[in-house]
Amino acid sequence: MRILKALLWACVALLGGGAFAFLALQRGEHVSAGWLLTAALCTYAIAYRFYSKIISAKIFALDPARATPAERLADGRDFVPTNKWVVFGQHFAAIAGPGPLVGPTLAAQFGFLPGFIWIVVGVALGGAVQDCVILCASTRRDGKSLGQMAKEEIGPIAGFTALVATFGIMIILIAVLALIVVNALRSSPWGTVTLGLTIPIAMVMGLWMRYVRPGRVLETTAIGIAMLALSLFAGRWVADSPTLAPLFTLTAIQLAVAIVIYGFTASVLPVWLLLAPRGYLSAFVKIGVVVALAGGIFILLPPLQMPPTTRFIDGTGPLFAGKVFPFVFITIACGAISGFHALISSGTTPKLIENEADARFIGYGAMLSESLVATLALIAACILTPGTYFAINAPAGLIGTTVDSAAKVINEWGFVLSPTELTTLAMKVHETSLLSRTGGAPSLAVGMANIFAKVLGGDGSMALWYHFAIMFEALFILTTLDAGTRVGRFMLQDLGKHIWAPFGRVSWYPAVLMSSALVVGSWGYFLYQGVTDPLGGVNLLWPIFGISNQLLAAIALCVGTTVIIKMGKAKYSFITLIPLTWLSIVALTGGWEKIFSSDIKIGFLSHATSLANIVAGGGLPVGAKTAADAARMIFNDRLDSAVVAVFMISVVVILVDSARVWIGVISGNVPYVSSEVPFTARAVSAKV
Amino acid sequence: MSSAVARVAVPARGSLLERVNAVVRRIIGAPDYSAYLTHQTAHHPECKVLTEAEFLDEQLTARYSTPGSRCC
Numbered sequence: 001m002r003i004l005k006a007l008l009w010a011c012v013a014l015l016g017g018g019a020f021a022f023l024a025l026q027r028g029e030h031v032s033a034g035w036l037l038t039a040a041l042c043t044y045a046i047a048y049r050f051y052s053k054i055i056s057a058k059i060f061a062l063d064p065a066r067a068t069p070a071e072r073l074a075d076g077r078d079f080v081p082t083n084k085w086v087v088f089g090q091h092f093a094a095i096a097g098p099g100p101l102v103g104p105t106l107a108a109q110f111g112f113l114p115g116f117i118w119i120v121v122g123v124a125l126g127g128a129v130q131d132c133v134i135l136c137a138s139t140r141r142d143g144k145s146l147g148q149m150a151k152e153e154i155g156p157i158a159g160f161t162a163l164v165a166t167f168g169i170m171i172i173l174i175a176v177l178a179l180i181v182v183n184a185l186r187s188s189p190w191g192t193v194t195l196g197l198t199i200p201i202a203m204v205m206g207l208w209m210r211y212v213r214p215g216r217v218l219e220t221t222a223i224g225i226a227m228l229a230l231s232l233f234a235g236r237w238v239a240d241s242p243t244l245a246p247l248f249t250l251t252a253i254q255l256a257v258a259i260v261i262y263g264f265t266a267s268v269l270p271v272w273l274l275l276a277p278r279g280y281l282s283a284f285v286k287i288g289v290v291v292a293l294a295g296g297i298f299i300l301l302p303p304l305q306m307p308p309t310t311r312f313i314d315g316t317g318p319l320f321a322g323k324v325f326p327f328v329f330i331t332i333a334c335g336a337i338s339g340f341h342a343l344i345s346s347g348t349t350p351k352l353i354e355n356e357a358d359a360r361f362i363g364y365g366a367m368l369s370e371s372l373v374a375t376l377a378l379i380a381a382c383i384l385t386p387g388t389y390f391a392i393n394a395p396a397g398l399i400g401t402t403v404d405s406a407a408k409v410i411n412e413w414g415f416v417l418s419p420t421e422l423t424t425l426a427m428k429v430h431e432t433s434l435l436s437r438t439g440g441a442p443s444l445a446v447g448m449a450n451i452f453a454k455v456l457g458g459d460g461s462m463a464l465w466y467h468f469a470i471m472f473e474a475l476f477i478l479t480t481l482d483a484g485t486r487v488g489r490f491m492l493q494d495l496g497k498h499i500w501a502p503f504g505r506v507s508w509y510p511a512v513l514m515s516s517a518l519v520v521g522s523w524g525y526f527l528y529q530g531v532t533d534p535l536g537g538v539n540l541l542w543p544i545f546g547i548s549n550q551l552l553a554a555i556a557l558c559v560g561t562t563v564i565i566k567m568g569k570a571k572y573s574f575i576t577l578i579p580l581t582w583l584s585i586v587a588l589t590g591g592w593e594k595i596f597s598s599d600i601k602i603g604f605l606s607h608a609t610s611l612a613n614i615v616a617g618g619g620l621p622v623g624a625k626t627a628a629d630a631a632r633m634i635f636n637d638r639l640d641s642a643v644v645a646v647f648m649i650s651v652v653v654i655l656v657d658s659a660r661v662w663i664g665v666i667s668g669n670v671p672y673v674s675s676e677v678p679f680t681a682r683a684v685s686a687k688v
Numbered sequence: 689m690s691s692a693v694a695r696v697a698v699p700a701r702g703s704l705l706e707r708v709n710a711v712v713r714r715i716i717g718a719p720d721y722s723a724y725l726t727h728q729t730a731h732h733p734e735c736k737v738l739t740e741a742e743f744l745d746e747q748l749t750a751r752y753s754t755p756g757s758r759c760c
Binding site: 074075076077078080082083086089090093094145166170210214215217218221271272275276279280283284287343347348352483486487490491506 | 709711712713714715716717718719720721723724725726727728731740741744745746747748749750751752753754755
């Protein structure tokens with residue numbers, strides 16, 4: 001039996017290795033997505049079977065007989081012992097947001113191989129490790145949050161840094177997500193109407209659940225989904241109407257203002273009215289679409305049109321500037337490793353685990369699933385011809401505003417694109433133009449529409465599927481945006497009360513309005529900066545988001561390493577030290593280049609200097625109409641470099657602070673004190 | 689500890705529909721009033737029980753005030 005199992009795993013290893021070798025060595029022909037999926041799934045299986053066992057068996061020695069917080073602290077509210085499949089579903093729904101869809105789509109400018117290798121290797125050695133270690137550590141500590149653990153395990157400085165980093169990443173995340181929505185809906189009456197309708201739909205659901213059928217979540221959500229389907233047709237009807245269509249054809253600035261107003265309103269309205277019903281709707285649609293996308297790709301196994309690597313690995317890419325190292329590792333955060341997950345793994349999830357041995361399946365397994373979602377998104381982006389992909393994703397500042405100019409530039413880059421090809425595609429998806437819809441969402445939607453239409457509905461259904469995909473992406477982006485704004489408000493009030501006590505009163509209206517305005521104003525500022533940027537803004541904001549997310553991951557891995565060392569398991573600390581080292585290198589190199597690179601496409605400071613030189617010479621830089629515009633652009637560059645600098649300093653602070661603790665513990669100057677809650681046996685007989 | 693503690697999120701009894709309902713609700717993160725009722729009656733029979741609306745308010749407010757319930 002043992003030999004048989006060993007043989008089976010050897011086969012899996014050979015198959016996965018073979019698929020990787022094929023991908024790396026093949027030249028010329030379009031490879032099938034099946035090779036990517038084979039390589040990914042085999043790697044996941046081996047990583048789960050062998051690597052995650054080090055965490056569950058050697059480090060934490062997860063014990064099915066040990067009572068979990070869900071049992072010991074059961075309160076019927078947050079602490080509820082729950083079946084492992086249900087916790088897995090809950091955890092997956094919470095961690096999988098727009099991140100794993102957008103990052104891989106953007107990173108496809110390097111070709112499919114760099115992003116793919118990072119998604120698969122990064123998750124096995126980094127992302128899944130982080131999620132699992134933090135989940136185990138938090139489960140052993142009554143479900144404490146990452147911030148609390150950073151404070152108690154490392155020290156108050158680390159705790160404070162974690163808090164500030166969480167707030168910072170939230171602001172940047174919301175800004176860049178809002179920008180993606182703006183770019184997807186710009187001059188698209190169909191998309192704008194469909195997404196706009198989700199707001200009243202959610203409110204009707206909220207009112208229904210409160211007054212008409214209290215507590216009937218599923219029934220109400222089913223009605224909500226039916227209304228979403230109708231809104232898709234309503235959008236088409238408006239887009240086809242010559243009188244209504246111009247009313248809903250909005251510019252980027254108008255959309256940005258609308259989103260800012262929405263974010264502010266959502267954060268001050270009662271949660272039951274808008275946020276909660278929208279959250280349910282989004283969770284449903286999210287799981288449905290992910291399953292459908294997986295099904296579609298597995299059935300079709302489409303050939304990839306994108307080459308394994310493109311010439312843009314040299315750093316001259318149109319989506320964002322910078323060489324493949326370190327920028328592919330910053331662009332793809334969610335899907336490979338995402339610091340944000342540490343907040344979930346130390347939030348809702350540890351309070352639900354009924355048997356601590358489940359933590360491996362939930363922590364490590366759910367992250368592998370998210371990595372698969374990222375792989376699917378990468379595939380969906382790479383089944384477009386490179387010409388189409390770059391026409392949709394490259395900013396107007398580079399490819400111009402007509403299909404002819406775009407085709408000319410893209411052909412110069414060495415990719416084939418005919419102007420008619422693009423016009424036909426835009427007509428197929430019922431948009432006036434697909435040029436320079438930066439941010440990844442539209443190209444992903446085109447890819448998804450391709451797949452869905454092939455499985456169901458044929459070419460004629462492309463437009464519906466495209467707008468369905470846009471609605472789906474925008475729906476859960478807005479869900480992250482409104483929930484994030486509200487959470488940011490509470491964090492700000494919590495921080496602010498140390499300066500002025502009344503500011504912390506969560507039910508005092510002036511404080512609520514002030515803190516909401518501050519949070520919305522912060523991300524709104526970055527959003528406006530992105531919207532007015534001549535290069536589309538995503539190239540500006542996404543790398544900052546990536547750096548901040550990797551910073552949070554570094555904090556989580558520092559906490560994990562500290563926990564492991566304090567348990568007396570220092571010899572296994574490589575499990576968190578490997579990803580920690582890599583992320584520190586990546587985040588610090590990336591940050592350094594963003595600030596100091598002499599290439600004005602990468603470095604904020606050199607860009608500011610070049611703008612200042614233009615102004616000094618009596619001219620105005622592209623995108624500026626007045627001297628004040630130019631001054632603001634220069635200020636923004638300096639602001640962005642300051643933001644990145646704060647993130648980088650935080651990484652260094654947390655590394656130094658953690659190293660101090662590690663050396664203290666290992667050298668014996670600080671006693672080993674485990675902060676784990678002592679063992680209590682489970683009352684309920686343990687199932688093995 | 690009575691067996692009422694264990695697995696309240698997935699009621700062992702009840703129709704298939706009720707059980708599917710409980711599972712899906714937990715996955716999408718909806719508060720579970722019946723789990724709360726089961727817990728209260730089993731462990732704190734002396735305490736005043738929140739009404740469903742009060743319970744939902746309390747749960748939703750908490751969910752949307754701390755980071756850790758939703759991700760990027």
